[in-house]
Amino acid sequence: MTPVTKLSSPQELAEVKQKTLSALETGCTRVLVCGGTGCMANGAPAVMEALQKALDERNVPVRVDLVDDSKEGTVRLGYSGCPGFCQVGPIVRILPSDYFYIKVTPEDAAEIVEKTVQKGEVVDRLLFTDNDGKTYAKRNELPFYRDQVNVVLADSGIIEPGDIRDYIAKDGYKAIAEALFGMTSEAVIAEVTQSGLRGRGGGGFPTGVKWGFTQRVQSPKKYVVCNADEGDPGAFMDESIMEGNPHALLEGMVIAGYAIGADEGYIYVRAEYPLAITRLRTAIAQAEAANLLGDNILGSPFSFHIHIKEGAGAFVCGEETALISSIEGKRGMPRPKPPFPANSGLWGKPTVVNNVETFANVPKIILNGAEWFRSFGVEKSTGTKVFALTGAVVNTGLIEVPMGTTLGDVVFKIGGGIRTGKGFKAVQIGGPSGGCLTTEHIDLPLDYDSLKAAGAMVGSGGLVVMDEDTCMVEVARYFMQFTQKESCGKCVLCREGTKQMLALLEKIVGGEGTLEDIELLEELAVAVRDGSLCGLGKTAPNPVLSTLKYFRDEYLAHVVDKKCPAGECKAFKGYRIIEEKCKGCSLCARKCPVGAISGEPKQPYTIDQETCIKCGVCFDVCRFGAVEK
Numbered sequence: 001m002t003p004v005t006k007l008s009s010p011q012e013l014a015e016v017k018q019k020t021l022s023a024l025e026t027g028c029t030r031v032l033v034c035g036g037t038g039c040m041a042n043g044a045p046a047v048m049e050a051l052q053k054a055l056d057e058r059n060v061p062v063r064v065d066l067v068d069d070s071k072e073g074t075v076r077l078g079y080s081g082c083p084g085f086c087q088v089g090p091i092v093r094i095l096p097s098d099y100f101y102i103k104v105t106p107e108d109a110a111e112i113v114e115k116t117v118q119k120g121e122v123v124d125r126l127l128f129t130d131n132d133g134k135t136y137a138k139r140n141e142l143p144f145y146r147d148q149v150n151v152v153l154a155d156s157g158i159i160e161p162g163d164i165r166d167y168i169a170k171d172g173y174k175a176i177a178e179a180l181f182g183m184t185s186e187a188v189i190a191e192v193t194q195s196g197l198r199g200r201g202g203g204g205f206p207t208g209v210k211w212g213f214t215q216r217v218q219s220p221k222k223y224v225v226c227n228a229d230e231g232d233p234g235a236f237m238d239e240s241i242m243e244g245n246p247h248a249l250l251e252g253m254v255i256a257g258y259a260i261g262a263d264e265g266y267i268y269v270r271a272e273y274p275l276a277i278t279r280l281r282t283a284i285a286q287a288e289a290a291n292l293l294g295d296n297i298l299g300s301p302f303s304f305h306i307h308i309k310e311g312a313g314a315f316v317c318g319e320e321t322a323l324i325s326s327i328e329g330k331r332g333m334p335r336p337k338p339p340f341p342a343n344s345g346l347w348g349k350p351t352v353v354n355n356v357e358t359f360a361n362v363p364k365i366i367l368n369g370a371e372w373f374r375s376f377g378v379e380k381s382t383g384t385k386v387f388a389l390t391g392a393v394v395n396t397g398l399i400e401v402p403m404g405t406t407l408g409d410v411v412f413k414i415g416g417g418i419r420t421g422k423g424f425k426a427v428q429i430g431g432p433s434g435g436c437l438t439t440e441h442i443d444l445p446l447d448y449d450s451l452k453a454a455g456a457m458v459g460s461g462g463l464v465v466m467d468e469d470t471c472m473v474e475v476a477r478y479f480m481q482f483t484q485k486e487s488c489g490k491c492v493l494c495r496e497g498t499k500q501m502l503a504l505l506e507k508i509v510g511g512e513g514t515l516e517d518i519e520l521l522e523e524l525a526v527a528v529r530d531g532s533l534c535g536l537g538k539t540a541p542n543p544v545l546s547t548l549k550y551f552r553d554e555y556l557a558h559v560v561d562k563k564c565p566a567g568e569c570k571a572f573k574g575y576r577i578i579e580e581k582c583k584g585c586s587l588c589a590r591k592c593p594v595g596a597i598s599g600e601p602k603q604p605y606t607i608d609q610e611t612c613i614k615c616g617v618c619f620d621v622c623r624f625g626a627v628e629k
Contacts (some may be wrong), residue, residue, distance in 0.1 A: 003066070003165050004290040008299040010177035013168065013292075020169040023067040029075045029117055030095040032158065033104075036082025036243055037236070037275055039089035043105065044079075047090050050109035051077055058113055066163050075117055081244015083157030085144050086397035088128060093139065093157065100139040101126040131416075144395045147413050149376060151384045152360045153400045156244030161279050164286040167247040173292050175363035179255050180300045183366075188259040189215060192362065194370035196382035201227055201318070201355030202433065202459045202535070204381075204448040207362075210352060213342035214260040217350040222262035224253050225346060227323055227355045228269035228276075231315040232431025233482060235462035237386045238356035240398050242269070242276035245360070246283035250293060250306060252359030255366060257304040260352055264305050268323050271310040280308055315432075315486035318460075319534045320345075320353040322488065333488045334534035355460070357386055377403030381447035385458065391427075391465035394419045401446070408442040411465055422467035426550070430459025432479040432486075433539035435546030436472065455546045457539070471568035472551040473558055476544045477505035483540040494537030497528035501544060511571035513559040522548055573614040573629055579604040581626035588618040588627060 007013050024030070033039075033048045055062050055075060063074040083091050088102035092112065099122055101112065108126060115121040122137050128144075129135045136142045139157075159166040167173070179188050193208025214222065226249065230238040242249060253265045269277055284306055287293035295303045309327050317323045317332040324346050326332035345351025361383060365373050374382045381403035387410070390396050394416030401410065407427060411417070418424050426436045429446075435456035437444060444450055451457055466475065484498040504521045507513050525541035525548075532538045548555065557565050564572040577588070577597075584602040589595075596612040599605030607618070619627045 002289045003163050003286060004168070006289070006291040008291065010181055010298060013173060013177055013298065016165060017168050017171070017174075020067050020165045024169065027072040027074070028063060031075060031077045031112075031117065032080040032093045032095065032160070033078070034081075034083055034089055034091040034093075034157070035079030035161070036086070036089075036240055038082065038086040039091060040275065042089050044090040046106045047092065047104050047109065048077070048079070050106035051092075051112065054109040054113040055117070058118065060113065060117060066160065067165055078160040079162070080158060081156040081161050082240040082398060083139070084153060084240075084398040084400075085142070085395065087395050092126075095158065098138045098140070099123075100128065100137070100142065102128050143416065144397070144399075144414055147405075147409060148400050149384050149402050150400050151364055151373075151376065152241060152248070152357055152386055153244075153398065155248070156241065159245065161244055161246055162282055164247060164283065164290060164292075167245065171367060172247050172363075173251055173287075175366035176251055176254055176258075176292065177298055179258055179366055180298060180302055185215060185259045185261065188255060188366065191370050192259070192365060195365045195373040196370075196377075196380070197358065197361055197365060197373065198381065198448060199354055200357035200361070200385065200461070202430065202457065204458060207354060207358055210342060210354070211256060211259050213340070214350045214352045217343055219350050221264075221349045222260055223346040223349055223351040224256045224260070224262050224265035225320075225324065225327070225341075225351055225353045226253055226265065226267040226359055227318065227320065227353055228267055228273075229311050229317045229323060230270065230356075230460060231313070231318050231486075232433070232460050232462045234390045234464050235388050235431055235460050237388050237398060237461045239273050239276050241356050241360055241386070242273065243279055246276075246280045247287065248360040248363060249280075249356055250283055250287055252362035253306060254293065254297065254304045255362050256352055256354070256359065258302055260350070262352070263303050264307075266307050266309050266327055266346070268309045268311055268317070268327055270313055272313055277308060277310065284308070314488070315483070316488045316534070316536050319536060322534065323353065324351065331488075333490050334536075336533060357461075378445065378447050380449055385446065385461060387446075387461045387463045389415055389463050389465070391463075392419050392422070392467040392470070393417070393465040403447045404445040404450075406442070407437055407444050407446060410446065410463065411442075415465065418465070418467050420467050420469070422469055424465070425468045425470055426466045426472065426475075428464040428466070428475060428479070428543065429462065430457040430542070431462045432483045433457065433535065433542060434459045434462070435542045436475070436550060438550045440550075455549060456542070469566050469568065471509070471564050471566040472547045472554050473505065473564075474509055474568055476547045477502070477509055479543040480505055480540070483536060487536065487540075491531075491533040491537060493528050493531040494533070494540065497524055497532075498537070498540050500524055501528065501541065505544070508555065508558050509564075509569045509571065511558070511562060511569070515556075515559055518548075518552075518555050518559060567629065570614050573616065574609065575607055575612060575614065575616070575618055575627055575629050577605050577607055577618075578626050578628055581624050583624055583626070585623075587621050587623070591617050591621050593617065
């Protein structure tokens with residue numbers, strides 16, 4: 001079924017919006033199951049099946065078509081995008097009451113239908129309860145959402161991404177109509193420029209300025225490219241936007257095409273995002289059928305086509321010139337700039353490259369105006385930013401906050417503090433290209449300029465929270481291992497420099513490091529940063545440089561004191577059995593993978609330190625606390 005057939009004018013688009021809204025306001029209860037990757041992997045399909053079965057068994061009228069205003073008291077069951085609170089999935093949201101159910105299982109389906117759908121009552125045991133025992137029934141009441149401001153994520157979690165009418169009902173594609181029929185391309189660029197929107201993919205370059213450069217280049221062919229090659233460990237912002245609200249991305253790209261004079265666009269998306277790709281393909285097909293994409297959009301002279309290019313997952317393809325090479329069928333390797341893509345990009349033509357979140361902001365700016373967008377954030381970093389909050393924090397998931405929100409507010413208000421009960425130690429922001437923020441940065445505003453001054457960067461938006469038991473030298477080694485593997489090898493400093501930096505870090509965490517190694521590591525990091533060709537190499541040393549700056553004492557402890565202060569590095573671990581506590585149960589000996597533990601039953605056991613590989617199994621299995629490290 002094609003939800004919307006060809007639209008020939010903005011008036012017809014407005015009619016679809018009104019018809020959809022009227023249908024949804026005729027006493028329809030909506031049961032939305034989170035259809036984001038996290039919830040889908042955690043059992044959402046089984047919950048959906050159980051809800052459908054429960055509705056059928058109780059003869060509850062189910063609305064098959066989203067727009068069906070002939071039935072009062074019907075129920076619409078469907079998948080939404082990611083609501084953000086991944087920690088508590090699978091999530092089921094009931095509209096219009098806005099009851100927010102967490103950790104739902106198939107066994108809960110019957111009670112949800114009987115109590116909530118049929119009687120309008122809340123199922124208390126499925127509500128979120130905080131550490132103080134307070135229960136929250138509705139989404140916006142939850143502490144996780146209370147301090148967030150949703151612009152890009154405003155509709156994700158409450159619309160069905162598989163039906164274009166649900167997006168249209170939320171003013172979807174209205175921005176295209178306003179741009180095509182009420183603004184010149186120069187006016188669109190001026191609005192985006194005045195909004196202060198900066199690229200959300202890491203560089204933070206002003207979006208309107210970039211569009212202006214490309215618009216002014218004279219060429220019969222231009223392109224718009226969306227960088228959806230989100231590769232940072234722990235980052236899933238763009239993935240969730242594409243899964244939950246793919247039409248926002250398409251609309252933003254069409255507006256960009258109109259602004260710069262392009263008639264064709266590409267979405268370069270990781271092949272590891274199959275659900276996002278499926279929903280993008282569905283959205284493109286529906287937009288084309290509705291004449292919101294393709295030839296003569298909404299009956300205007302403007303045409304724009306979008307293609308999907310699946311990437312093989314190379315991290316370096318997040319760099320725009322490497323991404324362009326990959327779309328062209330070449331090996332994804334960066335090239336020197338200038339020329340910049342604005343002058344010579346895809347197939348040598350002027351090209352605008354922005355990421356998913358950047359494009360998704362554009363329709364909101366056109367609809368609400370530059371000043372509205374500037375009302376969020378700070379002077380030089382306007383609007384909101386989507387972050388993926390992960391690590392040793394109570395509440396993990398996708399969040400959206402005004403630029404300039406402090407690190408402390410993100411970790412302790414939205415994140416709920418440290419999950420382990422340990423002290424807060426650091427946040428790795430911006431993934432392998434970013435840097436560490438520490439306790440001294442707890443009041444630091446999360447904006448482009450403040451983070452740069454602190455030796456970090458916004459990056460694509462990954463936030464990995466670490467507690468006091470985290471070894472910062474090992475953190476640097478982990479990210480260096482990632483970037484070393486992902487280096488394309490084109491320039492010597494990146495190819496060989498990251499390899500030598502990794503070797504030095506492995507030597508240090510392996511207990512064989514020296515003071516000279518620390519000096520050489522820092523010297524190499526600066527050389528790689530200053531001499532690499534592309535952003536991967538230039539930012540690869542950031543985790544090393546930031547941890548050396550803020551946690552040099554941990555490096556010194558590894559090489560001078562021959563110990564890991566966090567007790568994490570295997571080379572410095574030592575396990576021994578406390579005779580007074582050992583009951584001689586032999587469990588540790590039976591579980592030891594290398595036979596390093598010996599003794600007689602009911603007598604204290606001992607560990608052969610030469611044989612011990614320091615795996616910690618004995619420590620984990622001992623029920624009497626007789627093993628210490």
